[in-house]
Amino acid sequence: MSKMNFNDYGRCMATYNSWQNGVLFDLCDQIGDVERRLDRNMFFGSIHNTLNHILYVDLRILTILRTGEAGPFAPTTIVADDFETLKAMRAEVDADITEFVEGADHSWQDEIRELPFPDGVTRKLPRQLFLVQLLNHQTHHRSQITSELHKMGLDYGNTDVPYTPDLPIS
Template identity: 75%
Template sequence: MNFNDYGRAMARYNTWQNGVLFGLCEQIGDTERRHDRGMFFGSIHGTLNHLLYIDLRILGILQTGQAEPYDACTIVADDFGTLVKMRAETDTAIATFVDDNDHSWQDEIRELTGLDGITRKLPRQLFLMQLFNHQTHHRSQITSELHKMGLDYGITDVPLTPDLPI
């Protein structure tokens, strides 16, 4: 598997897992989604919002090499319906990006100043890896909360992704 295949497989996995996650989150209702559970971003809704915000930032870096300064307080979508719509649109944009025939972006290096204040020169491929890793990290926080509520998240194994494009 080359990096292009990795990107396509992970984009498919990401779309599948976000579909499962949002389906379960729809079942619990807005009050439960917004309940402060002591998570890093407070609530399930806050964490879903953070995921979308970071995906849009990283997608911007991948597409243009640039991103706006990070703001932890950014609310991308305050209502769940808009969040669902934007999540689906963003997952489609990620899949479209990795499926593009022009992969010259992979060889480019970008400078990024992290929250630690250190500026690093990084390959753009690393940002795609971070996008998927970040998704997995925060989805696991949400699935833990859903489990406490008695909801079974189900299978999360990458090789079992439906319609894996490899």
């Protein structure tokens, strides 16, 4: 790939996030429910709550990207209380993200979204920025979980984007 445009970025990062979420959920499956729900003094308390927060924000940002609407922000929302449902929903949302970035109509990228934020400020932002936020937000909170997994003696492995299997580049 000699150049990378925003469409390429979106496809690469959607593939990366799907890969990393797969690795994360496989490891979290291994530690069991008690360890996932243990309050580890993380920002959202437990690994389980942090996985829910990531999914909640992804669903919220996908709605903003698709409709421009955002309901009240409730960052501690539990989207799925049991791990198997959470894992299935994670895979579905990753597929939705991929479908969104691979869509044929990229005219959405030129649009501006005007939304109120939890700090009380209404911001006018390019729609592209919400996709960047969705992808960055996942990385931010996955790192909190991988830090906890490391403390438990689990090797998370490589997180570098160029190692992403089946990276969609030409």
